Amino acid sequence: MRTIRMFMITFAAVALTLCGNSHVAAQTRISIGVTETMETYNPYGDSVSLLYGIYSEVTGPFCTYNYAKGDFEGRLAERWKNENPTTWVFYLSRNYRFNDGSTVTADDVVHSLMNRVIGDPQSKQKASVAPSVTKAEAIDKFTVRIHTDKPTAPLLSFLCDRLIVTSKAAFDKYGREVADKEHMMGGGPYQLKEIIPGQRLVLQKRKDHPEAKKNPRAPDEVVYRVMREPEQRITALLNDEIQIAQFVPPHMRQRVEKSKNLKITPVDSVEIMFLAMQPKPPFDKKEVRQAVCHAINRDQLIATLLEGSASRLDGPIGPGQYGYDPNLKPKMNYDPEKAKKLLAQAGYPNGVDVELQTPVGRYTLDKQLTEAMIPMLNAAGFRARLLTPEWATLWANVQKGTTPFYYMGRGSVQDPSAALHQYFHSRETPRIGYSNPKLDELLDKEQQEFDPKKRRQYLSQAMSILTEEAPACFMWRHKLLWGLNNRVDYKPLPDARIYAIDMAVKR
Amino acid sequence: MTNYFARRLAGTVPVLLLISLLVFLLIHAAPGDPTLLLLGEETNAAEVAKAKERWGLDQPLYVQYLKFLKSAAAGDFGRSFKYTEPVARVIMTRLPATIELAIFAIIIATLLAIPLGVWAGAKPNSWIDNLGTSFGLFGISMPSFWLAIMLILLLAGVLNILPTSGRSTYGIAGPEQTGFYILDSILQKNWRAVWDALTHIFLPALALGVNMLGILMRVTRSSILEVMTEDYIQTARAKGLRENRVIWRHVTRNALIPVITVVGLELGTLLSGSIIVETVFAWPGSGSLLITALNARDYPLVTGVVMTYTLAFVSINLIIDVLYAVVDPRIRY
Numbered sequence: 001m002r003t004i005r006m007f008m009i010t011f012a013a014v015a016l017t018l019c020g021n022s023h024v025a026a027q028t029r030i031s032i033g034v035t036e037t038m039e040t041y042n043p044y045g046d047s048v049s050l051l052y053g054i055y056s057e058v059t060g061p062f063c064t065y066n067y068a069k070g071d072f073e074g075r076l077a078e079r080w081k082n083e084n085p086t087t088w089v090f091y092l093s094r095n096y097r098f099n100d101g102s103t104v105t106a107d108d109v110v111h112s113l114m115n116r117v118i119g120d121p122q123s124k125q126k127a128s129v130a131p132s133v134t135k136a137e138a139i140d141k142f143t144v145r146i147h148t149d150k151p152t153a154p155l156l157s158f159l160c161d162r163l164i165v166t167s168k169a170a171f172d173k174y175g176r177e178v179a180d181k182e183h184m185m186g187g188g189p190y191q192l193k194e195i196i197p198g199q200r201l202v203l204q205k206r207k208d209h210p211e212a213k214k215n216p217r218a219p220d221e222v223v224y225r226v227m228r229e230p231e232q233r234i235t236a237l238l239n240d241e242i243q244i245a246q247f248v249p250p251h252m253r254q255r256v257e258k259s260k261n262l263k264i265t266p267v268d269s270v271e272i273m274f275l276a277m278q279p280k281p282p283f284d285k286k287e288v289r290q291a292v293c294h295a296i297n298r299d300q301l302i303a304t305l306l307e308g309s310a311s312r313l314d315g316p317i318g319p320g321q322y323g324y325d326p327n328l329k330p331k332m333n334y335d336p337e338k339a340k341k342l343l344a345q346a347g348y349p350n351g352v353d354v355e356l357q358t359p360v361g362r363y364t365l366d367k368q369l370t371e372a373m374i375p376m377l378n379a380a381g382f383r384a385r386l387l388t389p390e391w392a393t394l395w396a397n398v399q400k401g402t403t404p405f406y407y408m409g410r411g412s413v414q415d416p417s418a419a420l421h422q423y424f425h426s427r428e429t430p431r432i433g434y435s436n437p438k439l440d441e442l443l444d445k446e447q448q449e450f451d452p453k454k455r456r457q458y459l460s461q462a463m464s465i466l467t468e469e470a471p472a473c474f475m476w477r478h479k480l481l482w483g484l485n486n487r488v489d490y491k492p493l494p495d496a497r498i499y500a501i502d503m504a505v506k507r
Numbered sequence: 508m509t510n511y512f513a514r515r516l517a518g519t520v521p522v523l524l525l526i527s528l529l530v531f532l533l534i535h536a537a538p539g540d541p542t543l544l545l546l547g548e549e550t551n552a553a554e555v556a557k558a559k560e561r562w563g564l565d566q567p568l569y570v571q572y573l574k575f576l577k578s579a580a581a582g583d584f585g586r587s588f589k590y591t592e593p594v595a596r597v598i599m600t601r602l603p604a605t606i607e608l609a610i611f612a613i614i615i616a617t618l619l620a621i622p623l624g625v626w627a628g629a630k631p632n633s634w635i636d637n638l639g640t641s642f643g644l645f646g647i648s649m650p651s652f653w654l655a656i657m658l659i660l661l662l663a664g665v666l667n668i669l670p671t672s673g674r675s676t677y678g679i680a681g682p683e684q685t686g687f688y689i690l691d692s693i694l695q696k697n698w699r700a701v702w703d704a705l706t707h708i709f710l711p712a713l714a715l716g717v718n719m720l721g722i723l724m725r726v727t728r729s730s731i732l733e734v735m736t737e738d739y740i741q742t743a744r745a746k747g748l749r750e751n752r753v754i755w756r757h758v759t760r761n762a763l764i765p766v767i768t769v770v771g772l773e774l775g776t777l778l779s780g781s782i783i784v785e786t787v788f789a790w791p792g793s794g795s796l797l798i799t800a801l802n803a804r805d806y807p808l809v810t811g812v813v814m815t816y817t818l819a820f821v822s823i824n825l826i827i828d829v830l831y832a833v834v835d836p837r838i839r840y
Contacts (some may be wrong), residue, residue, distance in 0.1 A: 039589060039590060039799060040589070040591060042591050045589075045590070045591045045666065046589070047545070047546060047548075048547075066811035121561050122591040124545055124546050124547060124555055127549045127550040127551050128550070129547045131551070158549075194677070196674075196791060197590075197600070197601075197791065198601070198789070198795055198796065198799070199673055199674060199791040200673065200677060204679055223677050225672070226789045227671070227672055228789065229656070229659075229787055229789075230790075231656055231659060231660065232659055232672050232789070234670050235659055235660065235663050235664040235671050236663075236670075236671040236672070238664065239664070239667050239671070241670060241671060348536075363631065389538075390538075390539075391802070392537070392539030392544055392801075392803075392804055393537075393538035393539055395539070395543060395544065396538055396539045396540045396544075398540065398544055399540070410548070411548070412548075416560055418549055421805070422548070422549070428551075429522070429551075441526060455710055
């Protein structure tokens with residue numbers, strides 16, 4: 001009898017333990033090592049890619065760019081239309097609810113856009129999210145009308161994956177600071193659970209959310225951990241401290257691939273890398289700029305230093321980016337002899353001194369790649385020197401237009417309009433200072449053209465001028481390498497935003 | 508004594524003023540514009556102008572400095588450009604992490620350095636002396652950022668016995684009370700959280716403390732060597748005391764006075780050393796905060812953090828001065 005009792009007790013204990021474990025196992029948690037910091041409770045208080053992604057997931061997103069389709073698609077805003085070139089109407093889903101159960105309405109969108117993004121002095125997002133928006137109004141509970149000060153065909157590229165829609169009621173009730181810190185309300189599939197600035201941010205899945213119901217294997221909890229050092233991210237990935245490591249450097253790829261529990265998933269970034277040349281001597285001559293482009297052996301740099309982790313650009317953008325034209329001409333192939341001839345034609349038969357400036361550690365192997373470009377430039381007749389100023393200094397000088405020759409990246413180029421305007425339109429910024437009335441005209445036209453076919457034509461013509469005139473040499477798009485644990489299925493996005501709702505975790 | 512203290516206290520005011528002026532001028536003279544760094548890549552001239560007006564950057568530098576002084580005198584360092592919160596509040600949320608790290612670095616350094624230093628000093632030119640001296644030299648020479656990466660590789664990577672970074676594992680610690688995780692967890696009797704916090708703090712504290720360990724070890728050794736030649740030590744030996752008792756009771760107690768001074772002074776150095784270590788280990792303290800502020804050219808926050816560190820240095824020196832005066836009354840005059 002005693003033996004039977006002991007057996008029953010032992011069995012019950014084991015069963016209870018197993019039940020307890022299965023309860024724990026039912027919750028899935030994914031930790032992600034990320035490189036950008038999460039420093040503020042205010043969702044509008046910063047303008048970095050990672051935060052746009054996280055808060056978009058918490059609050060919607062409003063709409064999103066589908067890289068497979070090469071077009072924008074609805075989420076919180078299900079669909080939209082243009083009433084006229086300066087007026088857009090967005091129709092909201094009726095199924096999005098805030099964490100407290102209240103419905104996300106047009107008033108919340110108007111409040112978020114006008115009071116938080118545009119009107120709030122603490123916002124740092126106006127230029128990135130709503131550069132030409134002058135007014136937003138609620139037509140009815142689920143319809144919003146947005147007015148712009150000029151025709152803005154690429155408006156969706158500003159609003160989608162960026163507009164963070166928070167609760168107007170919470171803001172009115174608690175005020176900005178308390179609402180953001182203690183009552184962060186969103187209508188997205190995840191809700192904010194914890195932020196420790198500089199250390200981590202935790203999201204929890206809302207199982208009743210329409211998007212969460214579509215993908216029940218999405219992780220229940222997501223922990224974003226700040227890990228700026230690559231060594232730290234890779235070690236943590238190998239130890240299973242994290243299950244996803246953002247941006248594995250090419251030289252660390254093998255360490256990850258050697259582990260049977262891990263895999264590397266590459267994705268072509270939408271960040272375009274280029275060498276910019278201000279049209280001041282010696283770069284005032286087109287031939288000198290073209291000589292730079294012909295002097296750099298991009299294929300060799302990609303094959304060696306980048307170990308294949310980049311895609312060559314034969315124009316400002318590549319496949320998957322809006323307006324990409326595979327037949328764009330001319331192509332600036334590696335041809336050092338041609339570069340020498342062009343330099344001589346420009347009046348520099350004995351070479352010319354140039355100083356290339358690069359950030360250090362901001363982009364993948366930026367210093368090593370530009371170091372390797374110096375002998376290539378010298379072989380083509382330049383007398384090149386490399387300068388490595390600190391990022392804040394370089395960036396300030398680029399923005400002021402006082403850096404003649406520099407290596408730079410431009411991220412978030414799903415639609416190239418904003419990037420092309422910023423760097424190459426004569427009336428926008430002095431970053432390069434290039435001026436070409438024909439190019440300006442084409443860029444103005446594409447921004448005001450709502451017919452996608454015509455717009456793509458204008459973009460293609462503009463990009464052809466840029467390739468020929470070469471105010472910049474377009475180098476490559478890095479392949480972003482993501483280290484993933486085999487328990488996680490996830491296809492990283494080219495803009496490096498992270499949407500946990502698109503992940504699948506093996507339980 | 509009161510007069511002496513008042514004089515020393517008054518002497519700190521010009522130091523603080525001078526440092527504030529230097530920091531203010533240096534950070535404003537550094538190339539880089541906070542508006543261009545913080546407003547995102549798509550920002551335009553109109554937005555930049557608005558931000559400059561909002562942050563007071565459109566005013567002459569001397570006006571900005573005088574305004575800063577006026578509010579700083581009331582304990583207000585302004586509002587952080589990046590965090591959009593009062594600077595004092597941002598610093599106070601990060602300072603406990605740095606203090607906790609510094610305390611642990613001191614504990615590790617003193618626990619290892621003093622026995623090693625005593626041993627090396629008591630047996631000069633022996634193998635233990637050579638080993639200790641080499642170890643001290645290693646500690647002083649080793650750059651903390653390199654050591655930090657090596658520690659991550661070895662203890663977190665190869666041996667996999669400690670976490671790579673951060674201050675705690677999500678979901679273990681209870682609600683924050685004092686900001687000191689270990690203390691909070693002890694108060695809440697959450698022993699799992701205490702262990703978790705200890706495993707997280709060990710690597711950064713070791714990386715931070717190794718330099719201090721080297722210095723302390725060498726100071727202890729020199730001090731022991733000096734005291735060993737004193738007459739009263741010979742007397743103690745002549746009385747027939749055992750060597751261990753002579754060393755630990757008579758030599759070490761007297762030799763530790765300069766060591767304690769060095770520990771006090773090194774506390775300030777630890778605060779500044781934490782800037783690099785915190786960045787490598789993603790430790791959310793005031794050191795990593797300073798790096799973030801510098802990268803963003805967040806002028807109020809940079810000034811606030813540097814002034815906090817200055818205040819810490821000055822206070823430590825003031826305390827040491829006062830303690831000296833207590834120990835030796837001749838110093839008061």
